[in-house]
Amino acid sequence: MSPTLGQCQALLLGAGAACASFAALQHARSLLAAPAAARLEGSALQLIRAGFLLFGLALAAGALGSWRARGELWPGDPRSAWALIAWLVWFIVLHINRIKAFKGRATAIAGLAGWALCLLAWLGLGGPA
Amino acid sequence: MPEPPAPPPSPGTPFQESIPRQALGLAAWIGLWLLLEARFRHLGLNDRQQLAAFLAILATAGALAALAARAWLFRLLTSVRFAVTQGLFLLGSALLGALPRPGPAPFRSLWGCALLALLAVSMLAVSWKRRPYTLARLGFLLVHGAPSLVLLGVLWGRFDGVRASARLTPGVTVERLAGGGPEVLLPGFGLRLEAPARPPDPRLYAFIPAGADPAGAAGVREVPPGAPTALPGGFQAEQLELIPDAVETGQVMENPSALGEPALRVVLGLGLPSPLVGHLFARGGERSRQDAPGGRFAVVFREAWDPALLASLRPAPARAETLELTAQGRTLRHSAQPGEPWQLPGCTLQVTRAYPDFAVRPGPGGEPEAFSRSDSPREPWLQLELADGSGPARRLLLSARDPALSDRLNAPHLPPGTTLRYLREGEETQRRFVLFTRDDRQVRLLEDGRVVRAEPLVLGQPFIVERGLSVTAEALLEHTEPVFAANPNPGSGRPGSGHPVVRARVSDPRSGRAQVCWLEPGSRDQAPAPVLLLDGQVGLVYRDRLPGPGAPPPELVVLDPAGRELARKAPAAGDPLRFRGYRFAPDAGAPWGDRIQVVREPGLGLIAAGCACFLLGCAWMFYLKPVLKRREARP
Numbered sequence: 012m013s014p015t016l017g018q019c020q021a022l023l024l025g026a027g028a029a030c031a032s033f034a035a036l037q038h039a040r041s042l043l044a045a046p047a048a049a050r051l052e053g054s055a056l057q058l059i060r061a062g063f064l065l066f067g068l069a070l071a072a073g074a075l076g077s078w079r080a081r082g083e084l085w086p087g088d089p090r091s092a093w094a095l096i097a098w099l100v101w102f103i104v105l106h107i108n109r110i111k112a113f114k115g116r117a118t119a120i121a122g123l124a125g126w127a128l129c130l131l132a133w134l135g136l137g138g139p140a
Numbered sequence: 141m142p143e144p145p146a147p148p149p150s151p152g153t154p155f156q157e158s159i160p161r162q163a164l165g166l167a168a169w170i171g172l173w174l175l176l177e178a179r180f181r182h183l184g185l186n187d188r189q190q191l192a193a194f195l196a197i198l199a200t201a202g203a204l205a206a207l208a209a210r211a212w213l214f215r216l217l218t219s220v221r222f223a224v225t226q227g228l229f230l231l232g233s234a235l236l237g238a239l240p241r242p243g244p245a246p247f248r249s250l251w252g253c254a255l256l257a258l259l260a261v262s263m264l265a266v267s268w269k270r271r272p273y274t275l276a277r278l279g280f281l282l283v284h285g286a287p288s289l290v291l292l293g294v295l296w297g298r299f300d301g302v303r304a305s306a307r308l309t310p311g312v313t314v315e316r317l318a319g320g321g322p323e324v325l326l327p328g329f330g331l332r333l334e335a336p337a338r339p340p341d342p343r344l345y346a347f348i349p350a351g352a353d354p355a356g357a358a359g360v361r362e363v364p365p366g367a368p369t370a371l372p373g374g375f376q377a378e379q380l381e382l383i384p385d386a387v388e389t390g391q392v393m394e395n396p397s398a399l400g401e402p403a404l405r406v407v408l409g410l411g412l413p414s415p416l417v418g419h420l421f422a423r424g425g426e427r428s429r430q431d432a433p434g435g436r437f438a439v440v441f442r443e444a445w446d447p448a449l450l451a452s453l454r455p456a457p458a459r460a461e462t463l464e465l466t467a468q469g470r471t472l473r474h475s476a477q478p479g480e481p482w483q484l485p486g487c488t489l490q491v492t493r494a495y496p497d498f499a500v501r502p503g504p505g506g507e508p509e510a511f512s513r514s515d516s517p518r519e520p521w522l523q524l525e526l527a528d529g530s531g532p533a534r535r536l537l538l539s540a541r542d543p544a545l546s547d548r549l550n551a552p553h554l555p556p557g558t559t560l561r562y563l564r565e566g567e568e569t570q571r572r573f574v575l576f577t578r579d580d581r582q583v584r585l586l587e588d589g590r591v592v593r594a595e596p597l598v599l600g601q602p603f604i605v606e607r608g609l610s611v612t613a614e615a616l617l618e619h620t621e622p623v624f625a626a627n628p629n630p631g632s633g634r635p636g637s638g639h640p641v642v643r644a645r646v647s648d649p650r651s652g653r654a655q656v657c658w659l660e661p662g663s664r665d666q667a668p669a670p671v672l673l674l675d676g677q678v679g680l681v682y683r684d685r686l687p688g689p690g691a692p693p694p695e696l697v698v699l700d701p702a703g704r705e706l707a708r709k710a711p712a713a714g715d716p717l718r719f720r721g722y723r724f725a726p727d728a729g730a731p732w733g734d735r736i737q738v739v740r741e742p743g744l745g746l747i748a749a750g751c752a753c754f755l756l757g758c759a760w761m762f763y764l765k766p767v768l769k770r771r772e773a774r775p
Binding site: 060110 | 220221223227231234235238303713714716725737739744747751754758759762
């Protein structure tokens with residue numbers, strides 16, 4: 012991958028991870044039965060949407076860089092693989108939030124799982140390019 | 141207050157609302173495609189046929205399901221719970237793809253495509269459900285239409301795409317790329333690798349083979365003379381001795397555990413101060429025969445006596461004499477009779493004279509002059525003229541017995557990568573053979589296709605061919621193993637003209653094991669095969685210097701069938717040569733830099749459009765839609 016696209020992907024993943032971290036904080040507070048849980052969940056979802064979009068951009072940057080460098084559309088590196096996994100978890104979070112029975116605790120737990128996975132993608136397996 | 145956990149679905153919950161039952165259904169859907177994929181492979185269907193069958197089955201199943209239960213299916217496909225279930229399965233597939241495992245990536249397999257197809261259909265159904273379409277819903281439509289575009293791109297790429305890796309020989313134009321994957325036929329153009337001209341510069345390289353280091357991070361390291369070079373995994377490689385101009389003194393050794401064919405070590409007594417020693421291998425071919433100098437006799441070793449050998453070991457004239465021209469990956473043949481011009485693209489080749497027993501003597505003016513010593517075809521040579529209209533015709537000389545010598549003589553007059561051969565098919569010039577046979581341990585003297593004498597094969601006892609000529613079988617090796625060795629060439633005079641060899645050692649300091657071997661470089665066009673040591677854990681190769689920083693890289697040239705240049709570039713990893721939808725780049729997985737990766741991805745535009753639609757749709761849905769809705773709500 013060319014350094015520019017690699018740095019771009021890392022930057023986007025970092026921004027996504029930051030959004031996810033703030034969202035996770037809101038989810039954790041809502042799980043601890045803090046007042047105005049619904050409001051916290053709403054702001055957490057806003058942050059997850061931003062993270063979802065940023066991770067999507069990061070995956071696209073990774074695919075573009077991989078195509079330029081190796082002629083492969085999928086980078087195949089652990090960072091991209093775990094970014095896709097975290098992104099799919101957020102896809103699930105954004106959808107289960109629309110099911111009444113899963114609002115609240117289930118959404119918060121899934122959001123926290125997505126946060127852990129995106130940190131894994133950002134710090135644990137890939138790190139900054 | 142946190143909400144109570146979701147109650148488990150009751151037995152009466154419809155399928156569209158039950159995530160566990162949907163998960164079972166999706167598992168069955170994937171299992172069905174796994175079975176079909178295995179069946180397709182069993183039937184020997186290629187990628188394209190598998191995909192055609194996949195689309196046919198998918199279309200039939202979709203049509204039948206739509207006819208049988210359209211409303212039920214529509215409710216399922218537009219259910220948010222089904223989207224969650226699909227998300228969980230996609231998550232599982234991505235986890236599977238992240239694990240190191242054999243086989244194709246999940247989304248390149250048929251079951252992965254089937255999962256994507258279901259997702260795409262679901263999203264299209266959801267888009268249909270969200271009618272009427274307003275500007276605020278554009279983002280939703282873009283997001284939910286994107287997977288269909290991506291899927292179409294993936295399927296198109298799988299149906300009509302190309303992904304291969306091929307090794308190119310410098311100077312040779314190829315229209316078919318083979319090796320490292322399926323053969324690729326380039327449509328209407330050829331490809332040639334042009335390496336920059338520079339003197340040979342062989343170096344010793346060590347590497348960890350891919351099998352021993354699955355991560356492939358070991359790479360290739362140059363082993364300079366001097367101190368040992370550390371290799372990944374704790375191994376060491378060391379250059380022990382370099383002989384710039386060597387004479388090979390290779391031997392064949394008996395090794396009961398080797399798989400080599402039986403061989404006979406013979407000594408030819410020819411009345412010379414030092415007898416000739418050679419090894420004859422039992423299973424036919426050129427290695428089973430040795431000709432004594434001067435055409436006096438030949439020695440042959442065979443597994444078993446066969447009377448049919450009498451017909452082949454006797455003098456025979458050439459059935460046909462032909463010229464063989466190999467250029468740009470093509471081989472052409474023409475009669476070698478003098479006086480018949482051979483019209484070739486851009487030039488004419490004509491045999492002007494034939495010398496059955498070629499020799500050279502000083503001519504009247506002191507210039508060397510070719511002549512034939514006799515009419516017997518001992519050293520058949522041809523003299524040819526090559527005319528290409530650019531000047532006077534050039535003279536070529538071709539030897540039937542020593543093609544390598546002809547190549548050297550004619551190299552200045554032929555384009556790089558072109559070889560010209562003089563072939564005499566079916567010719568046998570020897571009339572006397574000494575035939576050793578392994579099964580009956582006999583030695584026979586054959587003259588003009590008749591056995592004139594037969595004796596038991598006794599090791600160490602000379603077999604007299606005639607006065608002053610003898611053959612002695614010194615040893616019969618049942619399991620042979622070639623052992624390479626070399627000494628400095630005592631007659632070496634010109635620096636840089638010799639045949640360099642290097643002796644190297646690899647060692648494993650942890651176990652104390654070490655192995656030593658001799659290596660010789662291949663030609664510029666043909667690198668030697670690497671030698672694997674320490675049970676295949678370390679590889680060594682002595683080959684021409686790899687292109688490094690500062691060295692001019694080889695260029696790829698695209699040519700049309702008439703040989704006109706269409707494109708030229710020195711491709712790099714991130715800067716490939718692109719031509720008519722093909723992408724040619726150095727193969728990053730090949731350490732020696734002589735392989736190119738060929739990729740054609742016709743669905744790339746659709747995939748890129750799908751990704752762009754998805755991201756744009758997300759941004760629209762998350763950030764623009766609320767603004768638009770607020771505007772719509774205003775009175």
